[in-house]
Amino acid sequence: MKRSIPLLLVLFAPIFVSWSLPAYSAPDGKTRQQIEQIRLRSGELPVVKLNADMLYRILASEIAAQRGRFDMASQTFLDLARETSDPRLAKRAFQFSMADRDMARSLKAAREWALLAPGDPEAVASALALAASNGQTAGLASALRTRIEKAENKEQAVIQASAIVGKMADKRVAFEVLEKALPPSVRSLPVAHLALADAAWAALEPTRALQEARQALALDPESEPAAQRVLEYGLKVDSIAAIDETRAYIKKHPDSRKLQLMLVNRLVDRHDFNAALEQVNAMRQRSPEDFDLLYTEAEVNMRSERYPQAQALLEEYISVQTQRRKSINDKATNAMADASDARLLLVQIAEKQNRLGDAIAQLDLIDEPSLRFQAQVHKAVLQARMGNIALARRSIESLKPQDNNERSVVALTLASIYREAGRTDTAVEILLKADSSIPDTAEIKYDLAMLYERQGKFQEFERLMRRVIELDPNNANAYNSLGYTYADQNRKLDEAEDLLERALELDPGNPFILDSVGWYLYRSGDFEAALEYLQRSYDQMPSADVAAHLGEVLWVSKRPEDARRIWQAGMAKEPQNETLLKTLKRLGVTLK
Template sequence: MNLYSLLFSTLLIAPLYSGLTLAAAERLPAEQPVERIHLRSGELPEVSLSADILYRILVAEVAVQQGDYEAASQTFLSLSRDTLDPRFAQRAFQFSMADRNLSRGLRAAKEWSVLAPNDPEAKATALALEASTGNTAGLAQALYQRIESARDKEQAVVQALGIVSKMVDPRLAFDVLDQAMPEDVRTLAISHLALADAAWAAQRSERALLEARQALLRAPGSEAAAQRVLEYGLQVNADEALNEAQEFARQYPESRNLHLLLINRLVDNKRYNDALAVVRSMQRRNPEDFDLLYTEAEINTRAERFTEAKALLVEFISVQSQRRRSVRDQASNALANISDARLALVQIAEQQNDYAEAIQQLNLIEEPSLRFQATVHRAVLEARAGDMRRAQRTLDMIGTQDKQEQAVVALTRATVYRQAGRTDSAVEVLERADRELPDTPELKYDLAMLYERQGRIDDFERLMKQVIDLQPADANAYNALGYTYADQNRKLDEAQDLLEQALELEPDNPYILDSVGWYLYRVGDNQAALEYLKRSYEQLPEADVAAHLGEVFWSKGLKDEALRIWSEAFSLDPDNSTLLETLKRFDVQLP
């Protein structure tokens, strides 16, 4: 091995590259792990390590560490062309995709496949990216031939699914996989499972369900197929999907994963008695499965049957305490299970406004990793119970282990003051914490929101921009600043840029959808505003969103709809300031 190859090998295992996988670098929708290619040494070029190559490698490394994927990918691409080393082209591809630059990624992938002609992953990656530009015929044909000639058809189908998952457009990915599947291979259950998953990623729910059912028909006892029939069927006909899953559970009583998934989905659909029936059938078959006690308690909690839930949790704690006494803590998860049960009892007590019981359960938690969290939570509950002095004393006695815990204590202390109406004291706490921990975005964010409440808009803007600089991938600061500009009807161009960035990061976040809708209303696009606000209200039926949605309805002349939405919100939150201000502005008196 020459000096250049030795350096490259060292770099591949250096901390700078630790944890870096192709899937992580690409940030593609499928998010499936992809094996890194390791080429045989005989396939590597013999290139001497010059000062220029060393310098460029180091420049690319530094760019990666700084998050400058554009510079890193361009440098690696130029290195691959100068050295003919496919590993540089592979890195150029990875960081081009991290930079979301499809054209550069395609150039890098083609370079990689040229430099490593015997590497099927390199060729498949190039074809997958080319297919993303609309040229799908080449990839579909290559995958078809690959599956047809493979001895292990099932493995070939799985590999094909992994390859198309690299495509940027999941709809094209499904079309390619569908075209690549030979007729004789379609008799395999795995083929229908792969098509079901690809169709689901392409948001083709009905086709995903059809393929999942075909897989189950080919392999009647397949738990994986039954799970997909349930999950994908919920989007088509929820009751039918749940009933089918219940029938499968009855026929195949040992399908534990399907049973647990079914329980969760029944609870999501508020079919609590059906969920309990599934749990009890599992308990009859496995009376020693004490985890099912906890599951039963969770179902009763969701159904707000708190008496039954508490009794089950107490029984679960008793069983786990016996396990703990009979087995050393290090060899058992009993202590963790007991702590989980006590936290569940805390949740129930809070829902019943029984703060004394909640605090008592927190005090009983012994799990070392939860003690800090439990103590902080105790302070919050003490404040809610009206004992501000005790809450502050509890926070004073916490011994913090690091800067993160210091920040949590400061944020909690400020929350306690804010909830008591002492905004100025909360601001003082966070200002002091921000001076002591100047690079903590959570402190700056909460402090900025308090400044906005005080009307200190310049300070609010300054801190929110600092948060964005510290956490450019966090949607909250973009949303908060963009919404504030829209709400104040100023800097609307900047508001648009901020909200577009927030929406790109979290496209289904109901708070962001509300902000975007409110911005669109401000710029006069009432129809688009209505669509975003409706989507937000479906997920987040809160008074602030209702106030905005009702105002857009009113402005479009749909006053009955506006009154209906406002009435719903008023019944839930009659003291909401945004709603009350909106009603006052339109001189509306609700019945």
């Protein structure tokens, strides 16, 4: 299934650095290896003469990095590091390579940095982590074990080892490496068992994760992080026991605020709203001055659809924050931001109750600078939902965007308003104008491509979506949209497979992508695999579109009753869904 949701722009801030290398040279006639040996024995940084050529290359690289040319900057710094044996230059090469997302060059730079600064834990950890992330795990366990055994600060060494294996793609292998890396000398440290618990959890071994978390708590009965893991991992193994253990810990440690809030969240996730509210009330009785708990209680009531209670609590919370602002200078508190967050919740409640006018009134009261633009954009969306598109457009056009990011949001929002109103041609005009004024913006091109697809202009759709992938190679939605379109049209299935594999690699649990993969497998004739992916998608997102696809595969798999059940559920949610209606018509199915 294609996803027509604008993505947020990711902006990189320029990276600056100042250099102050000693202005005298190393002894003449020494080889690089000899220089390194002398320096390593002394534990000092090398002395490097900043000649005109070096100074020019450093400054040129910094300017290149500020302009986004991290490839050029990182390679130059790596060359300089090898010429001078200065670890600071190798570190800079590593930083720019990471900013460029070039893992191969990052690994080279990290290894050079570690070679030149073997006593720097950050350098060694970076080299090991990059090697692990690239699948180079041979000898990693023994290397980590040696580091831990030699380290004076064992706890810090265990934490670093855990961070390094955490970079590995294969989490089961990562867990095995960490287990081998921890020597007996650290097995009595709670942090070792916490690290093993986290690694086991990532490796999808919740029982072992819980066992290690309990061991950490046994070694340090005061440890709130250990208690948090007992709750989190225990919920997967034995939820009742995990909650009971957590309550027992809280009884002994009534000031464990983070754990108690975590328990509230997990109870809400389980839809045990009464128990969650009981926990919040217990916290409020113990800490009546903790006004943030008003907000927490309001959130729980909102999740349980007790809207009047939630609204009353939020209004009380806003009143408290207003008093704080009057009594204390705004800059000395976060009262403005807290009150604005509460108003955003009031907006959600009003929308759920279809009180769009009240929602707009709350949006107008938001004065937190970082939220004001977002609030006014949302106001325009609500005005359009109320049927007043002209007013929504005036609201959008009255905004004063500060940068290209906000200009993109304005264009995307206005286009979406017209798209939802069925005025696709106007939406296209808006995005074409935006694409001209803000070129090479992947989000604008993505939405424009989706509009072309809606209009049946598949060549324009394909051209633009390929350009989105060029601009943003990690855009899972773009791969998914193009792959799904090929599968839906039953053409270029080999390319559809490649595109969808890439999308799935980038975002494995995305229900839109799972639906697309299932639909591709159906087109390819693998009904059994198609059912697996479509069912996974439907379990996460029981929309009419997914119901149409899942129902069709069930129908051709000679399971008509299951198909009808899925289609009826989809029809109940979206009676006018185009995909579902076309599917039923094409298959000649009439639902009772």
